Amino acid sequence: MxxxxxxxxxxPSQTAGPYVHIGLNPNVTGIHGVYETDLGHDMxxxxxxxEEIIVTxxxxxxxxxxxxxxxxxxxxxxxxxxxxxPVETRGKADPNFTGWGRAAADLQTGQFRFDxxxxxxxxxxxxxxxxxxxxxxxxxxxxxxxxHTRLYFxxxxxxxxxxxxxxxxxxxxxxxxxxxxxxxxxxxxxxxRLQGEGETIFFDM
Amino acid sequence: MARDGRRRNRDxxxxxxxxxxxxxxxxxxxxxxxHAPYKTSVLRSPNAPLLSLPTSLGEETGPVFGPAMLGELDxxxxxxxxxxxxxxxxxxxxxxxxxxxxxxxxxxxxxVEVWQANAGGRYRHKKEGYLAPLDPNFGGCGRVxxxxxxxxxxxxxxxxxYPWANGGNDWRPAHIHFSIFGSGFAQRLxxxxxxxxxxxxxxxxxxxxxPDRAAVETLVAELDMTRTVPxxxxxxxxxxxxxxxxxxxxxxxxxxx
Numbered sequence: 001m002x003x004x005x006x007x008x009x010x011x012p013s014q015t016a017g018p019y020v021h022i023g024l025n026p027n028v029t030g031i032h033g034v035y036e037t038d039l040g041h042d043m044x045x046x047x048x049x050x051e052e053i054i055v056t057x058x059x060x061x062x063x064x065x066x067x068x069x070x071x072x073x074x075x076x077x078x079x080x081x082x083x084x085x086p087v088e089t090r091g092k093a094d095p096n097f098t099g100w101g102r103a104a105a106d107l108q109t110g111q112f113r114f115d116x117x118x119x120x121x122x123x124x125x126x127x128x129x130x131x132x133x134x135x136x137x138x139x140x141x142x143x144x145x146x147x148h149t150r151l152y153f154x155x156x157x158x159x160x161x162x163x164x165x166x167x168x169x170x171x172x173x174x175x176x177x178x179x180x181x182x183x184x185x186x187x188x189x190x191x192x193r194l195q196g197e198g199e200t201i202f203f204d205m
Numbered sequence: 206m207a208r209d210g211r212r213r214n215r216d217x218x219x220x221x222x223x224x225x226x227x228x229x230x231x232x233x234x235x236x237x238x239x240h241a242p243y244k245t246s247v248l249r250s251p252n253a254p255l256l257s258l259p260t261s262l263g264e265e266t267g268p269v270f271g272p273a274m275l276g277e278l279d280x281x282x283x284x285x286x287x288x289x290x291x292x293x294x295x296x297x298x299x300x301x302x303x304x305x306x307x308x309x310x311x312x313x314x315x316x317v318e319v320w321q322a323n324a325g326g327r328y329r330h331k332k333e334g335y336l337a338p339l340d341p342n343f344g345g346c347g348r349v350x351x352x353x354x355x356x357x358x359x360x361x362x363x364x365x366x367y368p369w370a371n372g373g374n375d376w377r378p379a380h381i382h383f384s385i386f387g388s389g390f391a392q393r394l395x396x397x398x399x400x401x402x403x404x405x406x407x408x409x410x411x412x413x414x415x416p417d418r419a420a421v422e423t424l425v426a427e428l429d430m431t432r433t434v435p436x437x438x439x440x441x442x443x444x445x446x447x448x449x450x451x452x453x454x455x456x457x458x459x460x461x462x
Contacts (some may be wrong), residue, residue: 008446012420014397019330023320026346029330062248075390085266100268142245144236204255205264
């Protein structure tokens with residue numbers, strides 16, 4: 001008899017709903033005194049190495065309206081391309097950089113912001129180097145299962161041109177949807193379009 | 206370029222970890238992005254198919270949280286927003302279970318965050334205007350780390366059902382929102398726990414987004430009299446399954462992707 005290779009099904013996802021902030025960013029919605037700070041607010045716990053950057057952006061729905069109740073999480077390597085993770089075997093990541101951030105969009109404007117560092121390059125599974133990128137996860141009311149995408153940097157053209165993922169994308173005209181534009185010294189803009197014209201590429205990883 | 210790649214490969218820092226990837230998600234088991242009866246999903250669901258990729262280091266690693274970040278009452282929603290000597294109003298309950306992966310292995314030391322409405326179905330949120338009153342002693346958020354066996358437990362009050370502007374007369378079943386991290390960013394999951402026997406479960410368009418009845422049943426917590434504390438709190442059991450890890454085999458022989 002052939003047995004199934006795994007015994008359990010993954011718990012099905014459900015939307016985070018409009019009041020996701022109560023659980024993930026309670027201080028944003030005015031619940032003070034339970035958690036000292038909102039988790040993931042501070043990605044830097046001391047002096048960090050590398051270029052400190054600010055990433056701002058807005059998530060838009062299929063009619064171009066800002067999604068004001070969205071929460072985003074990011075996960076990335078440090079400036080040397082190392083993850084602050086116990087399974088990182090290639091070296092020791094910057095101890096003052098968590099690599100993980102969480103931000104609620106502004107409830108009025110829909111703009112989000114991350115204060116982070118520009119990541120170094122990380123190898124793909126076959127050893128080829130990926131271009132600097134930040135993994136992004138998006139949840140909100142109306143999103144039944146969290147959306148995974150990646151932020152790459154428009155000013156890393158050379159690295160982007162040899163990135164194993166960017167070069168694999170069939171619809172190359174959609175590639176700019178993954179590129180954050182440099183808007184100033186240490187400042188990048190990354191807008192996300194959930195649906196329709198200019199729709200951001202989302203991944204099943 | 207190819208030779209470059211090989212040379213880089215010898216550099217320790219550029220050698221991919223032998224860490225195993227995750228098994229692919231069964232997207233037919235999860236709710237689809239678009240489920241029209243849940244109206245907000247109509248404009249917030251991508252039109253293009255997702256681009257499938259195997260996981261790599263950035264998806265197989267994720268943030269790790271330690272007990273130092275937790276406050277004494279983080280897992281006790283009955284008291285973590287209450288004035289000293291006071292407690293939240295509503296049926297006192299214990300919610301507990303285990304976090305395992307698809308192979309049945311426990312997921313230890315992982316962060317579980319929860320949020321919910323109060324006993325009357327009212328959320329403590331700026332954007333919320335339901336006429337049921339707030340409970341001055343109830344905030345509605347909690348968090349806990351699983352132990353070495355993947356077990357978690359928190360105390361709260363049973364949330365009430367809640368009306369929402371979707372259909373003309375839609376009511377959410379009583380539910381608690383769960384956020385679970387796992388050990389890799391690709392395991393990240395947000396879901397909702399329901400209560401056994403609630404007749405609103407079958408009516409709900411958010412629950413109805415899940416195509417398979419058997420999948421819905423895994424979101425329904427069971428009353429657990431063995432953990433119920435007499436004269437204190439009823440217990441409900443809710444187990445959570447995260448994506449499983451594959452074995453790493455011939456990983457370094459991959460061609461291209």
